[in-house]
Amino acid sequence: MDASEITTIIESEIAGDWTRSNYHGVDLRECLVPPRKCTFCNGFPQLNEGKPVELWIVLEELPGEKEGYLIVCDDSGTQFGLADWNGSNPPVLLGFHGTFLDALAAM
Numbered sequence: 001m002d003a004s005e006i007t008t009i010i011e012s013e014i015a016g017d018w019t020r021s022n023y024h025g026v027d028l029r030e031c032l033v034p035p036r037k038c039t040f041c042n043g044f045p046q047l048n049e050g051k052p053v054e055l056w057i058v059l060e061e062l063p064g065e066k067e068g069y070l071i072v073c074d075d076s077g078t079q080f081g082l083a084d085w086n087g088s089n090p091p092v093l094l095g096f097h098g099t100f101l102d103a104l105a106a107m
Contacts, residue, residue: 001077003035006056009077013100022107024061024069031059035073040083040093053093055083058100061107066091071103082107 010032014020018028035056042053058080061068070083070091080103081096097103 001075003056006035006058006073006077009073010058010100020101020104022104024107026059026061026104026107028059031061031063033057033060033063038072039090040072041090042093044093044095047093052090055081055093057083059104069107071100071107073100 014028020028035058037054038057039052039054042048042050044050047053055072055074057070058073059071061070066085066089067087068085070085071080072083072093073080074096079096080098080100082094082103083091084094085091097106
């Protein structure tokens with residue numbers, strides 16, 4: 001998948017309802033970012049044998065800052081999850097939650 005395909009999946013899930021938010025008060029119009037690949041620390045031994053994993057960043061809780069939660073997507077565009085900058089570089093993968101909206105709600 002490429003960035004435009006990931007964006008299409010997300011926009012399809014949002015289905016024009018840009019008012020959706022979560023407990024963190026995320027504004028989709030402000031926090032969605034153009035998908036970009038990043039390497040993440042990975043504490044899950046069943047995922048890539050626990051080695052760092054490359055995922056797409058699609059949403060930043062605090063856009064342009066290396067703080068807060070991220071919504072990430074795998075290369076197939078089928079699994080969205082959460083990651084955290086937590087003062088670390090690279091950020092840390094926290095886990096997958098299913099769809100983009102599932103990940104948004106889990107934040």
